[in-house]
Structures are given as C-alpha cells and as structure tokens.
Amino acid sequence: MSRAVAAAARPDRALHEALLRYVLRLGDTSLVLGQRLGEWVGHAPTLEEDLGLANLALDLIGQARLLLTYAGEIEGRERDEDALAYLRDAPEFFNLALAEQPNGDFGCTIVRQWLMDSWQLEIYTSLQESTDSRLAAIAAKALKETRYHYRFSSGWLVRLGDGTAESHERVQRAVDELWRFTGELFAADEVDERMVAVGIAPPLSTAEAHWSARVDEDLRAASLKRPAAQPYPWHGKRGVHTEHLGYVLAEMQHLQRTYPGARW
Amino acid sequence: MYTQALDTHGKEPVVAAAGESAAHAARFQSRVDADEKIEPKDWMPDAYRQTLIRQISQHAHSEIVGMLPEGNWITRAPSLRRKAVLIAKVQDEGGHGMYLYSAAETLGVTRDHLFEQLLSGAAKYSSIFNYPTLTWADVGAIGWLVDGAAIMNQIPICRCSYGPYARAMVRICKEESFHQRQGFEIMLTLAQGTAAQRLMAQEALNHWWWPSVMMFGPSDADSKHTAQSMRWKIKRFSNDELRQKFIDVTVPQAHFLGLTIPDAQLRWDEATQHYIGGPIDWSEFNAVLKGNGPCNRERLQARRTAWEAGRWVREAASAHAEKLAARTTQAA
Numbered sequence A: 001m002s003r004a005v006a007a008a009a010r011p012d013r014a015l016h017e018a019l020l021r022y023v024l025r026l027g028d029t030s031l032v033l034g035q036r037l038g039e040w041v042g043h044a045p046t047l048e049e050d051l052g053l054a055n056l057a058l059d060l061i062g063q064a065r066l067l068l069t070y071a072g073e074i075e076g077r078e079r080d081e082d083a084l085a086y087l088r089d090a091p092e093f094f095n096l097a098l099a100e101q102p103n104g105d106f107g108c109t110i111v112r113q114w115l116m117d118s119w120q121l122e123i124y125t126s127l128q129e130s131t132d133s134r135l136a137a138i139a140a141k142a143l144k145e146t147r148y149h150y151r152f153s154s155g156w157l158v159r160l161g162d163g164t165a166e167s168h169e170r171v172q173r174a175v176d177e178l179w180r181f182t183g184e185l186f187a188a189d190e191v192d193e194r195m196v197a198v199g200i201a202p203p204l205s206t207a208e209a210h211w212s213a214r215v216d217e218d219l220r221a222a223s224l225k226r227p228a229a230q231p232y233p234w235h236g237k238r239g240v241h242t243e244h245l246g247y248v249l250a251e252m253q254h255l256q257r258t259y260p261g262a263r264w
Numbered sequence B: 001m002y003t004q005a006l007d008t009h010g011k012e013p014v015v016a017a018a019g020e021s022a023a024h025a026a027r028f029q030s031r032v033d034a035d036e037k038i039e040p041k042d043w044m045p046d047a048y049r050q051t052l053i054r055q056i057s058q059h060a061h062s063e064i065v066g067m068l069p070e071g072n073w074i075t076r077a078p079s080l081r082r083k084a085v086l087i088a089k090v091q092d093e094g095g096h097g098m099y100l101y102s103a104a105e106t107l108g109v110t111r112d113h114l115f116e117q118l119l120s121g122a123a124k125y126s127s128i129f130n131y132p133t134l135t136w137a138d139v140g141a142i143g144w145l146v147d148g149a150a151i152m153n154q155i156p157i158c159r160c161s162y163g164p165y166a167r168a169m170v171r172i173c174k175e176e177s178f179h180q181r182q183g184f185e186i187m188l189t190l191a192q193g194t195a196a197q198r199l200m201a202q203e204a205l206n207h208w209w210w211p212s213v214m215m216f217g218p219s220d221a222d223s224k225h226t227a228q229s230m231r232w233k234i235k236r237f238s239n240d241e242l243r244q245k246f247i248d249v250t251v252p253q254a255h256f257l258g259l260t261i262p263d264a265q266l267r268w269d270e271a272t273q274h275y276i277g278g279p280i281d282w283s284e285f286n287a288v289l290k291g292n293g294p295c296n297r298e299r300l301q302a303r304r305t306a307w308e309a310g311r312w313v314r315e316a317a318s319a320h321a322e323k324l325a326a327r328t329t330q331a332a
Helices: A003-008 A013-038 A047-075 A081-086 A106-127 A133-162 A165-181 A190-197 A204-221 A244-258 B022-033 B046-071 B080-105 B111-120 B136-159 B163-191 B195-214 B226-231 B239-257 B282-292 B296-309 B311-331
Strands: B267-269 B274-276
Touching (some): A013 A047, A013 A106, A013 A190, A013 B080, A047 A106, A081 A244, A106 A204, A133 A165, B046 B080, B046 B296, B136 B195, B163 B239, B239 B274, B282 B296, B296 B311
Antiparallel strands (some): B267 B274
C-alpha cells in the first residue's frame, strides 16, 4: 500500500477507490495492448519484426502482471492477476480504447503502438516520481521497456511514412483512423484529479504537452499530417468501450470461463 | 523445434563432383575424422555443402512453421504467466529460425531464396507441425514430446563437423531444454488438475505420441543418407538409435504423470534394458510428408499470407533505406 494512501488512512475510501481504478487503467491498457500484439506472433512481415512484436507483447504482459497484482492487493478481495485478467467482463475493464483497436495491417499496428508508446513514455517518466513507491518502482522498470518500444514504433512510422507511395498512404490512413482515440489519452476525470492531488500521478495536461510535441516531431520526420482533434464517444478508462474489447476478452478468457476454478 | 531426420528427403548426394580433386577430398575427410570444424571459407565437397544447405534450411523452416501451432494459443493461454512463457517460447523458435538461416547463408544461399523454396512447397519442414493444437494440453504436449524429441536429435548436432551449424545448435539446445521443461510442467499441472484437465492431458498424449516417435524419420533400414552423413559427421546417431533414446526417456515421464502411452504393445525389455514399442504406422508419416496431414495447407498458407501481406512493408523499408543513403551522399 502506498504511503500516500496509508497516510490518508482507510477513512478516505474515495482515494483508495481512485488508486485502485488508476492502477487498473494502467494494467488493463498494457494487458489489452499486449494481447493484441500477441495476435501477430508468427504472422509479421519479416522474422525480425515477428521477434520485435513478440518482445513488445511480452513486456506489456509483464507490466500488466505487476500492475494487476498490485491492483488486487489494493482491492483487498484476494483477486490475483489472473482473477482480474480472466474473470472481469468488458465494462469492468478500464483500458484506454486505443489499446483495444484491431491490429489491421502492419501500418495500423505501428501507429497504434507509436501513439501508445508516446503516451506511456510520458506517464511512466512522471510516475517514477510518484508518492506511491510501488507504482514508482513499476514505472521505472516499464519505462526502460517503453523506451525500446518507442524506438521500434517511431522507427517504423518514419520508414513507412517515408518509404513508398503505398506505405505512405497506408500509414497516413492509419493515423487518420486512430487519431479519434487519442482524445481519451489526456482527458482527466475525477480519478486522475485525485491522483494528482496526492502526488501519485502527474497532471495529464503536462504530459499532453510533451506528448503532442513528440508526436508532431515524429509525424514531421515521417512526412505525415496530424489530423484535427476529434470528439470521441468512448471512455475506455471508465469502462465504456468499443465493440472490439468483448471479442478480445472472449478469446483471452475462454479457458478460465469454460473450466471454472481449474488451475493451469 | 524440429526435426525428423530431415536429411532423408532429398536425393542421394553425389560424394565427389567432377573437378573436385581427390587430394582435396581426402584432406577434407581427414579433418572431419580428426574432429576439426569445417568453416565457411574452407574447401568442402559440393555434396557436403548441398546436404548442409538442405538440412539447415529445413531445420530453419521447421522453426518458423513451428511458431504457428503454438502461436495459435498465445491469445488463449489460460494464465498471464503461461501467456508470457508461451510468447517467450514462440519467440525463441523464431530466433532459432534466424540463427539457422544465418548458418545456411554462410554456405552461399540467401534467406529470401530459402524462404521462396518454403513458400513454393519445394522445401520441406518437419511434418510434426502439420498436426493441429486443439486444446491447451496440446501446447504442453508439444513442449514435452516434440521439443523433447527435437533435443534428442539436436544435441548430437552441437558436435556437427560444420562450425556455424554446430555453434548455432549449442544455443538452440539450451533453449529447447527449457521449452521441454515448460511443456512437461504444463502436463504435470494438468495431470494433477481436475478430471477434465487429466482427460485433456491424456488426449494430447494420444495425439502427439506417434507423430513424435516418427519425428526421428524412417527406420535405419529405409534411411538413405545415414551412412554418408555419418562419415561427414553431420549426423552422429541413426534414426532408430535416437528414437529408442527418446522412448526410453519419455515412457517413465508419462508414468510419473499418471498418463498412458497409446501403444498397447509397449513393454520393458529386461534383456536389452529398453522399452520396446509396437510397430510404427509409416503410412501416416508418408501421407503427412506428401502434404496430406491435417494442417499442411493451413501452415503453408499462413506463411504465404504473412509473406504477401508484408510485402509492402519490406518494400517500404528498402525504399526508405535507399532514400536515406541518397540523402547522406547528397549531404556529404
């Protein structure tokens, strides 16, 4: 349990709930994105990219395990990482909607990854200074991985943007398609505000400014255009998802659901 | 992962081609006899080179086709720990493919050329991957049996006369041994689990036992290349010797799991100190080899689809690299 929350003590039930929700958001985002990347293994454009995408998937699943284990401890209902991953339904998942979007072609996967990596870079960098020592430690580990992920995804963004007319067109289309999900990345709600107030999490507005500058620079390097900001009706972090998440979970959870109580 | 004495599917090698001097050949053989490693720039008989290219590339193809039946379960692995281990394992197989293609490239072929041979159906890969993974227990059984059989085949290749192949195999064998243990651990968990899980484990053993036993290739009496490959120290044990070793090691493991080997004639032979199994149905092996296994079409199609769908990505990467090089030259 974090010092900040312990200091506030049990009476601050709302803070406790907010921390749980915040950690679930981070954990679910890594889990769902890792699950998506896992679909690629064996099917990538080259053997090197197969290994690269598998690496990303592995890191993200690793982050999810640490975060969900922590969430289970905060919750105090004896739910471990697997109970949280396998036995919650879509409305109880709080990942960003961007993470659950289908892989599409390689360009689409790269754009999704690059947007997520750029976001995680900012969040994990700040979380290293969190008053919650557990989150700070997880963020420090995850940041090392995320730097590599970002190098992979931004490198491919430039290669595809600059490569051929076809690759340019495909990757611009992916940027245009996925851009509507970026609004959610920095839309603060009461959970975020509580986390900021006790120094657990960074203000999203600061992260957004950094993210936006980085994304612009990468788009320029890839000769791609930044789409206009768009309103969005999804709030994955509040459990309001696109239709895709249900399928992701159906596939992921099917053994646990089919054989209740079995150990694997 | 891999192999069914893969060197048995080609044509009989011609030991000395025209123009290869007897002196070179004798010198080469004496180096092999002295257990010296042959390196890429050393003189070697053309038939030795061709045998190695065929064997190493078939091995490499087996690794990357082998990613499919297990990769199939990454999204459905029943716990996050299992998911992480499976991703790492399948990634290892891809890595093995990479070292092996690199080892083959030292013999003067390109990876793209080898890939084309795989996709056109001209090159073989281990036919064990033409069987489906229908349950989670199949993933465990692949690790336990298929990787277990592969290790038996591959450990001797660590001492193969061709240096780059031998060195690639050292690392591969270390990883395969981890894979075998993780597969066994999946089976153990299932065997100690619920009745449904035990049944799942037994059915997986029923599915994978015979194909695993057949991975060692035709019996010695029918194996074409063994003698020459042994003289060249590409191969160190015969198919039947390796198969026996696998059976002797694996039967007690099945007993430990409380599972039954699906061979009614299997018995312990006190005189030879070996487990003796019933006859192998080679017609099944030959059918799968000819392309008529349960998943031959799917596996090859999956590789072709990935290759075709990735073409624009590879073209983009090359185009970008050329543009970069041109910009650098301009700037200089």
